Amino acid sequence: MRAKRLFGTEPWHRTLAIAFLAQLMAGLGFSLVFPFLPLYVQYLGIRTSGSVEFWSGIVFAVQAFTMMLSAPVWGSLADRYGRKLMVQRATFGGAVILLAMGFARSAEELAILRAIQGLITGTVTATIALVAAATPRKHSGFALGLLQVALWAGIAVGPVIGGVMADTVGFRATFILTSTLLFLAGVLVHFGIHEPPRTPQPTEARPSLLQSWREVLHLPGVLPTFVVRFLNNVSRMSVMPLLPLFVQSLMSNSNAVGTMTGLVSGIGSAMSTLSAVVLGRVGDKVGHKRVLVFAAILAAAGYVPQALVTSPWQLILLNGITGAAVGGILPALGALLAQYSPPGHEGAVYGLDASVGSAGRTVAPIVGSAIAMWFGIRATFVFAGAVFALAALLALRLPPPSEEMVEEEEGVEKEIEKATATLRPLAR
Numbered sequence: 403m404r405a406k407r408l409f410g411t412e413p414w415h416r417t418l419a420i421a422f423l424a425q426l427m428a429g430l431g432f433s434l435v436f437p438f439l440p441l442y443v444q445y446l447g448i449r450t451s452g453s454v455e456f457w458s459g460i461v462f463a464v465q466a467f468t469m470m471l472s473a474p475v476w477g478s479l480a481d482r483y484g485r486k487l488m489v490q491r492a493t494f495g496g497a498v499i500l501l502a503m504g505f506a507r508s509a510e511e512l513a514i515l516r517a518i519q520g521l522i523t524g525t526v527t528a529t530i531a532l533v534a535a536a537t538p539r540k541h542s543g544f545a546l547g548l549l550q551v552a553l554w555a556g557i558a559v560g561p562v563i564g565g566v567m568a569d570t571v572g573f574r575a576t577f578i579l580t581s582t583l584l585f586l587a588g589v590l591v592h593f594g595i596h597e598p599p600r601t602p603q604p605t606e607a608r609p610s611l612l613q614s615w616r617e618v619l620h621l622p623g624v625l626p627t628f629v630v631r632f633l634n635n636v637s638r639m640s641v642m643p644l645l646p647l648f649v650q651s652l653m654s655n656s657n658a659v660g661t662m663t664g665l666v667s668g669i670g671s672a673m674s675t676l677s678a679v680v681l682g683r684v685g686d687k688v689g690h691k692r693v694l695v696f697a698a699i700l701a702a703a704g705y706v707p708q709a710l711v712t713s714p715w716q717l718i719l720l721n722g723i724t725g726a727a728v729g730g731i732l733p734a735l736g737a738l739l740a741q742y743s744p745p746g747h748e749g750a751v752y753g754l755d756a757s758v759g760s761a762g763r764t765v766a767p768i769v770g771s772a773i774a775m776w777f778g779i780r781a782t783f784v785f786a787g788a789v790f791a792l793a794a795l796l797a798l799r800l801p802p803p804s805e806e807m808v809e810e811e812e813g814v815e816k817e818i819e820k821a822t823a824t825l826r827p828l829a830r
Contacts (some may be wrong), residue, residue, distance in 0.1 A: 414536040422552045424587040428525040430558025431583035434564035434576040437667040440646045442573045443509045457509040459767035462643045466763030468520030477753010486597040487533035493588030495522035497581045504577030527756035534740045542740040545681020547733040558671035565664025596684035618750050623742040623801045628758040633793040635762030638788040640720045640770030669718050670725030677729030690734040697730030698794035705787035711779040741803035
């Protein structure tokens with residue numbers, strides 16, 4: 403009964419419910435290993451040359467770079483061949499590649515596997531595109547906020563479990579568990595979600611990939627939203643590859659670094675979980691642009707003081723504040739893109755969005771590592787706060803969603819309701 407009250411009984415509610423569970427499992431799986439990649443690099447060792455900090459940055463950046471190249475292609479193919487198929491590709495493909503990472507023998511091999519991961523995965527973007535296409539625009543904030551709840555709930559629990567596993571049974575076991583969770587998520591989507599059959603377009607009427615991307619970039623509001631997405635990812639990911647090493651520098655007992663890093667990441671993700679659905683609903687009422695500006699300012703205010711912490715517990719507290727801010731930023735960006743985009747373009751829009759986000763994640767580890775080498779790790783937190791402040795200023799200039807588009811969709815929904823009411827007596 404509680405599940406029915408939360409998700410409802412409409413067809414898009416079922417899609418949202420299954421996608422919620424799949425996103426939860428994928429988020430849990432990836433977060434088992436993601437925060438500890440620098441420590442895994444340290445564990446594997448380096449066969450060629452370079453420092454642990456350098457290869458940690460490469461391991462993060464190379465996956466983001468290949469995803470930047472592949473995400474727009476997958477997004478446009480989703481509009482043509484189905485979004486459910488793209489979710490299955492990302493989950494089953496991720497299961498195979500993460501299992502292989504558990505048997506890597508060096509940092510160089512791990513970097514190659516991470517590059518392949520960027521080419522074939524992208525579970526978050528694929529799931530968002532699937533749900534955004536199935537959800538009425540006026541409920542997009544709630545639906546995408548709920549997906550963020552699933553994602554951040556998994557990311558909140560995963561680092562704690564992964565940290566304990568890393569300190570007790572080793573890093574490799576976490577990759578095997580991640581692979582299993584991704585495989586189960588793919589099975590759940592395969593059997594649980596029914597995507598309506600797509601009406602095939604005549605070949606001559608079907609736009610090319612470049613044409614569809616050009617159309618998306620000319621939509622009012624889409625391009626500046628992409629810029630804010632880029633800045634958001636640059637801010638967060640400039641710190642992430644260095645976080646385990648920073649926690650290590652704050653602790654006298656190095657045997658529990660994995661567990662403490664998991665707590666730092668987990669608390670931030672837990673706060674994102676709590677704020678995502680709340681701020682998603684608030685955005686549906688007061689406007690997602692306002693929520694985006696507020697959350698970006700809060701993130702800036704939370705990152706800068708982290709440069710001054712002297713213990714892991716202070717870092718946990720401040721990371722909780724920035725986590726709550728990120729929990730509002732992500733669904734707001736997703737909802738704004740849904741409102742700026744006409745139906746039928748969701749795959750292309752969110753594919754390009756993933757590419758822009760991946761571009762930010764490609765640049766961020768390199769920039770963060772350079773700042774850390776020149777000014778120290780603490781300076782990266784100041785940099786992250788400054789970039790979030792810039793994102794807040796740009797968010798203020800975003801245009802309001804098209805009223806015509808909202809009115810058109812509401813009109814379509816009313817027509818569907820009328821048609822259903824007319825046919826219901828005949829069905830009896």
